[in-house]
Amino acid sequence: MNGLLQLRNAQAVRADSVPRLSVEEFREAVICAVEGGARLSAMFGRPAEGNRLLVTAVLANDPDGTLQACSTVVDGGYDSITPDCPQAHWFEREIAEQWGVRPQGHPWLKPVRFQPPCRPAAGQPPAAERPVIGVTDFFRVEGHEIHEVAVGPVHAGVIEPGHFRFQCFGENVLHLEISLGYQHRGVERAMIGGPTARSSHYMETLAGDTTIGHATAYCQLLEALSGSHVPARAEVLRGVALELERVANHVGDLGALAGDVGFLPTLSYCGRIRGDVLNLTAMLCGNRFGRGMVRPGGVGFDMDSARVEELLKRLAVIAKDTAISANLLWDTPSVQARFEGAGTVSRELAEQIGLVGPAARACGLERDIQNHHPSGIYRFAHIPLSGWDSGDVFARAYVRWLEIQRSLAFVSEQLRSLPEDVVMASPSSPAGNRFAVSMVEGWRGEICHVAVTDDRGRLAAYKVADPSFHNWFGLACALRNQPISDFPLCNKSFNLSYCGHDL
Amino acid sequence: MIKILLSRLQQGHRTTKYPAGPPPELPDRFRGRVKIDFARCPMACRQCQQACPTAALQKAEGSFGGSSAARMRIDLGKCLFCTDCAAACPHGAVTHDKDYRLTTRKREDLIVCDEPPRPACPLDKPLLRILGRSLRLRQVSAGGCNACEADSNVLGTIGWDIGRFGMQFVASPRHADGLLITGPVSDNMKLALEKTWQAVPAPKIVIAVGACAISGGPYAGHAEVHDGAASVVPVDLFIPGCPPHPLTILDGLLKLLGMARRISEI
């Protein structure tokens, strides 16, 4: 099929089977595939012979559950893909920032995270090129009564840092520019040469609220690279932990959304219920965020029947409490009046910019890794896709509520039918010269990890695409022509990760 | 309206009685301080040390209770309270303690052998008079992963309600009495952290929450980070964990404000 390598989620192939196309063919292939309905799930560079750059793209075809990959070698500059394929815009900026190649004709070529270049440009000392965080040419609207609002990096709430620049006409936001990178810790760079004793911990702290999601993506990738098998019981327990993570975060988000419109009952109840769900994860593994639960080869902790029973008991209480506090939102006209029509993203725009997760499903797009590219337990047990189509804050909230109910049902069902098995297979080390893609539907959406091993089986490249990487631009678009006072509400309705983006 | 009132009744009163009553129950798999049973550790094979992602375990020389065997020293400021050392030990000698009280005032107090860390003492009298009954904190995440942030933030929810003790997270450093810092201090956040600290009026305190903010955590040694808050500002309280349990954080805050005098007896 059009010269691209076909593969599936969590399947390893020979690294040299990823076709190397000419830059022209590569552009053509990516643009055609996306026009045909594929999504650009990852695009990244790594050093190639002669100080050039090997750029690899991973495309996802949701309807038939396949992935495609292709590469090209870039030398200095190339014609940007973004004008013909907007989904590529953030990836191309990232590659330009990391490797110093220039996508000519890119309409918005600015730093993504103000990180030092991964390799110094020829003839320059490495430090000379280091960008200064937050110093860039922000887009400005000029004119009478136009004013600019700058927020961050340190925000008002207990959240991570990022910088937001609003161009406003009165209360109305004409344009929002989001400038990130404050959380950059060098995760991808540190993964190279691994796996090491720290690798799992990098993955678990990549975005701490998505510990299970990223750890599962990583373990699945290592297992694919090494061709090892995961016991059925461990697959189920990974699914249970992943859905608990989804429920905890979604419940927390519903509470926070209620708080942002000043509706305190749901804010207080959901704040507390979220903690109760985190405590269930702690029942599994001792840690509220699931640290140590998912490990290469299986899971770190098994279940006994007493524990299952206690979990089921608590789950039933949580389901009831959550229903009462979530339904208050839908029953209260003053809440609905604030949710409906706020921060609307159209289906067309969502498709163009490549939104993922609940934010995409709230625009009527059917995008869900568990349904389209299932791995682990999701190959056997399906959770129906939850969607809505109004694309506004209400839709993003309501999709979360639907997902909470379905995830809770899934967890109870899986716990009742845990297969008898061990929970950990002895892991083997990755094979040499392999390429694999691993995807997981985390609570924010598609988590995509891509790895390439060298001839000794060590990681030669490791790419992480957190769902936030796709969705931050969606938030910026959602704010157009909104009152600036709705920013907290819109922001919470996306609730994106800063560290997951900044790596 | 009726529905709201009914829901209020259904949800009930949820705030923990702690510290007046017993603390909320910890999960049975809760992982506190790493303990090594030296009776089961005959050959000092050091596999735990090799497995540790952050070099939190180091050999401690000297004689211990008459035996001259080498023992392990653990740095709770580096420890991620993970499962790697326990899993690596071929003799099952490594376990985790269940004690949530891990907070110290000094960095070096987090380095222990067998004993629990020296508990945090309250602020000095003059400072306590100013901050003891009303402590407003500005939280700064400087490369944190949002787990320490979340479990600090949770203290403001009805389950923990730190407002009871006059504590609150505030929106501006200018309204704050101190900073609660999470994350290893990414290079890209260093300046913002310094400026935020400068914006807090004196007298001010700094609390470092989590392995990252204490030592860099799993990111220690990365060129992109500064290995913790103390590299930038003076730290008054160290709360270890990855992330610390909310109870560990609360215990630390209460000790700092001298409100936990009798907790050890509960």
Ligand code: SF4
């Ligand atoms: S629990 Fe983990 S981080 Fe702590 S000493 Fe053991 S191996 Fe090291």
